[in-house]
Amino acid sequence: MAVEDSQPTRDRAGAPPAHGQRVAEDLLDTDEDPQQVDREVALQSLNQWQLAWRRFRKHRMAFVGLGILIFLVAVVIVVPIFQPFNFLNIPGSPRPGGEPPRLDRIFGTTYEGRDVFTLVANGGRVSLVVGLMSMVIAGSIGVVVGSIAGFMGGMIDNILMRIVDVFFAIPFLFVILVAARFFGRGDVLSLVLIIGLLSWPLIARLVRASFLSLREADFVDAARAVGVSNMRIAFRHILPNALSPVIVACTLLVANAIVLEAFVSFLGFGIRETEVSWGNALANAQEGIRFGNWWWAFFPGMAIALTVLSINFIGDGLRDALDPRSRD
Amino acid sequence: MTTTLERPSASPERPADLLLSVHDLRTYFHVMDGTVKAVDGVNFSIRRGETLGIVGESGCGKSVTALTIMRLLDMPPAEIPTGSILFEDRDLLTLPDNEMRKIRGNEIAMIFQEPMTSLNPVFTIGHQISEAVRQHLKVSKKEAVDRAIESLRLVGISFPERRVKQYPHEMSGGMRQRVMIAMALSCEPKLLIADEPTTALDVTIQAQILELIKRIQADTGTALMLITHDLGVVAEMVHDVVVMYAGRVVEEGTVDEVLLQPKHPYTEGLLSSIPSKGLRGSRLNVIKGTVPNPFNMPVGCNFQPRCPYAFEPCPEHDPRIEEGGGPPVACWLWKRAPGHDIPQGLHDAQVAAARQAAAAKAGGVSGAVPTELRGEEIAS
Numbered sequence: 001m002a003v004e005d006s007q008p009t010r011d012r013a014g015a016p017p018a019h020g021q022r023v024a025e026d027l028l029d030t031d032e033d034p035q036q037v038d039r040e041v042a043l044q045s046l047n048q049w050q051l052a053w054r055r056f057r058k059h060r061m062a063f064v065g066l067g068i069l070i071f072l073v074a075v076v077i078v079v080p081i082f083q084p085f086n087f088l089n090i091p092g093s094p095r096p097g098g099e100p101p102r103l104d105r106i107f108g109t110t111y112e113g114r115d116v117f118t119l120v121a122n123g124g125r126v127s128l129v130v131g132l133m134s135m136v137i138a139g140s141i142g143v144v145v146g147s148i149a150g151f152m153g154g155m156i157d158n159i160l161m162r163i164v165d166v167f168f169a170i171p172f173l174f175v176i177l178v179a180a181r182f183f184g185r186g187d188v189l190s191l192v193l194i195i196g197l198l199s200w201p202l203i204a205r206l207v208r209a210s211f212l213s214l215r216e217a218d219f220v221d222a223a224r225a226v227g228v229s230n231m232r233i234a235f236r237h238i239l240p241n242a243l244s245p246v247i248v249a250c251t252l253l254v255a256n257a258i259v260l261e262a263f264v265s266f267l268g269f270g271i272r273e274t275e276v277s278w279g280n281a282l283a284n285a286q287e288g289i290r291f292g293n294w295w296w297a298f299f300p301g302m303a304i305a306l307t308v309l310s311i312n313f314i315g316d317g318l319r320d321a322l323d324p325r326s327r328d
Numbered sequence: 329m330t331t332t333l334e335r336p337s338a339s340p341e342r343p344a345d346l347l348l349s350v351h352d353l354r355t356y357f358h359v360m361d362g363t364v365k366a367v368d369g370v371n372f373s374i375r376r377g378e379t380l381g382i383v384g385e386s387g388c389g390k391s392v393t394a395l396t397i398m399r400l401l402d403m404p405p406a407e408i409p410t411g412s413i414l415f416e417d418r419d420l421l422t423l424p425d426n427e428m429r430k431i432r433g434n435e436i437a438m439i440f441q442e443p444m445t446s447l448n449p450v451f452t453i454g455h456q457i458s459e460a461v462r463q464h465l466k467v468s469k470k471e472a473v474d475r476a477i478e479s480l481r482l483v484g485i486s487f488p489e490r491r492v493k494q495y496p497h498e499m500s501g502g503m504r505q506r507v508m509i510a511m512a513l514s515c516e517p518k519l520l521i522a523d524e525p526t527t528a529l530d531v532t533i534q535a536q537i538l539e540l541i542k543r544i545q546a547d548t549g550t551a552l553m554l555i556t557h558d559l560g561v562v563a564e565m566v567h568d569v570v571v572m573y574a575g576r577v578v579e580e581g582t583v584d585e586v587l588l589q590p591k592h593p594y595t596e597g598l599l600s601s602i603p604s605k606g607l608r609g610s611r612l613n614v615i616k617g618t619v620p621n622p623f624n625m626p627v628g629c630n631f632q633p634r635c636p637y638a639f640e641p642c643p644e645h646d647p648r649i650e651e652g653g654g655p656p657v658a659c660w661l662w663k664r665a666p667g668h669d670i671p672q673g674l675h676d677a678q679v680a681a682a683r684q685a686a687a688a689k690a691g692g693v694s695g696a697v698p699t700e701l702r703g704e705e706i707a708s
Contacts, residue, residue, distance in 0.1 A: 048449070048450055048495070154404075217445065218440055218442050218445040218446040219445060219446050219447055219448040219449075221400055221440065221446075222438075222440055222446040222447070222448075222508070222511075223448065223459075224400055224432070225398055225400060225432055225433060225437065225438040225440075226432065226433030226437070226459070226460035226463060226511060226512075226515075227429045227430065227431075227432040227433035227434060227460075227463045227464060228459065228460075228463060229429065237448055240450040240451075241448070241449065241450055
């Protein structure tokens with residue numbers, strides 16, 4: 001009891017620490033000064049997300065990662081408005097090596113004379129959209145399938161989990177390549193669908209595992225004992241408790257999808273030539289490298305690495321912040 | 329005798345008074361190694377406003393009985409082969425799920441053993457109590473919260489208007505148990521089932537919570553089914569007692585009858601194994617042996633392998649409390665076994681001697697047993 005009550009959440013705003021102890025006394029404390037109690041209680045009203053945010057901020061790498069990601073997203077949203085990528089517009093005269101980075105085109109140009117900064121900014125839109133959207137698809141399917149399997153148990157659980165097993169048994173990359181080759185039309189949407197529809201089983205497994213243990217939790221019995229329906233117990237009582245590992249996994253899924261997009265596009269199965277993504281920018285950059293044009297490959301590559309790294313740090317920070325056992 | 333079986337059809341004595349009657353209830357669990365008969369033919373009944381204590385050691389089926397009444401067990405692996413649970417005039421075992429859901433929380437509420445884990449950590453307590461209210465009463469969110477505040481005030485939580493906005497982790501165990509009680513009472517149930525409500529709390533809080541339950545019960549007139557292994561709590565709280573052993577009721581009666589003049593050797597053993605401060609330094613009395621393997625129950629009396637008085641009929645014939653008449657104890661020392669007489673003379677003397685020794689050990693003087701319990705068990 002004392003451990004629970006001595007959380008640091010309370011000693012903000014210079015409240016005398018003795019007050020915290022007084023709250024722990026759940027005697028019939030009717031003779032307390034109302035104003036004093038008012039203040040004490042006000043100090044405690046931090047919910048789980050607020051607590052998580054406090055812990056997240058203490059995780060320095062994650063916080064830096066979040067800053068970098070916000071910056072990247074801002075660049076990727078704003079820059080293309082002024083410097084859109086147009087496949088048909090080839091500025092200047094082509095030169096085998098391209099122009100090296102200069103002050104007015106900080107990332108240099110391609111051999112066609114395209115500005116690499118414009119490529120990176122425009123390509124980032126596609127890459128980030130693919131990452132986010134496929135996470136949303138995989139996350140939603142995974143959460144629904146995992147919840148049903150974990151909550152219902154028995155036959156339904158068995159069937160759903162065998163389907164998941166099948167997904168894990170097939171070689172993921174080849175399926176993506178084949179699917180992209182035959183169903184993909186080289187646009188963002190089909191790539192999002194392919195990646196999203198193939199990566200939900202991981203989330204489903206996580207959600208199911210959480211549900212299996214939470215289903216036996218005392219508060220579930222308690223909710224049932226006051227007459228809450230099964231549907232409501234599954235989605236209103238259990239799901240919020242099962243969410244933290246899912247949020248972490250979804251974050252990492254975004255990074256994974258960005259890498260996958262780059263990989264698939266690099267091999268020529270992803271985003272078509274007339275559009276730009278970090279993956280196909282890298283693929284095209286191969287032509288420049290033997291003429292000493294390193295910047296064409298370097299900057300999209302750096303963009304991928306930086307994005308994935310910051311997302312992974314954010315995932316790490318979230319893991320610590322959302323872990324109910326880390327109470328500091 | 330309120331706790332002897334009263335069949336719904338054959339209970340002309342107090343039909344209006346009767347709230348819950350459990351008849352020949354059996355709950356079996358089918359698991360990998362076989363079948364566990366967790367509850368094996370249990371009968372008892374509770375009148376409106378009455379307090380019934382169910383006592384027994386761990387694993388004797390107390391909690392399973394409660395969960396069966398609430399229908400909170402997962403139906404495989406659990407099975408209820410026979411029995412009826414009559415609540416007012418409805419048999420809870422045959423009620424459809426949505427009907428049962430209307431009874432849970434509304435007419436029968438339950439308090440659990442573990443206040444630390446029985447509240448959902450992601451919602452405020454106000455949210456959780458008002459959810460319970462809104463499951464059963466057609467009230468607005470605002471009214472439900474008001475009701476939550478009212479019930480928090482009822483359980484002695486100060487400044488409930490602000491506490492409703494707090495999360496469970498901001499509260500101590502005793503406070504959370506108060507919240508659980510508030511939640512259970514928010515719909516004014518007719519029956520409150522308390523499954524070892526104070527086991528997880530420390531002693532000072534225990535006494536407060538018991539006092540609170542007692543006070544609320546007196547105020548609201550709700551019936552209480554108190555499950556405990558603490559005979560001190562029983563002495564303090566209840567009118568009638570049911571003693572369970574290995575899934576069966578072995579003895580029943582008023583609290584004075586059972587605690588002052590225990591008939592069943594098991595009850596006797598339980599009473600004599602309470603440590604006494606009067607006999608410092610002497611060895612604790614224990615019931616020899618262990619609870620029988622649930623997969624392999626003895627054929628006759630369940631308690632026979634551990635019973636100091638066991639005689640010929642015990643391993644063969646299963647004693648049960650008879651419906652209507654006879655002493656309310658499942659023991660061949662007190663009733664005629666088929667082909668045997670109630671042991672007279674030698675056995676009787678043994679029984680008397682052993683009982684006196686047990687009583688002396690427990691309380692110094694046999695008459696003082698419950699008084700001693702009252703003072704000590706609650707404080708230890």
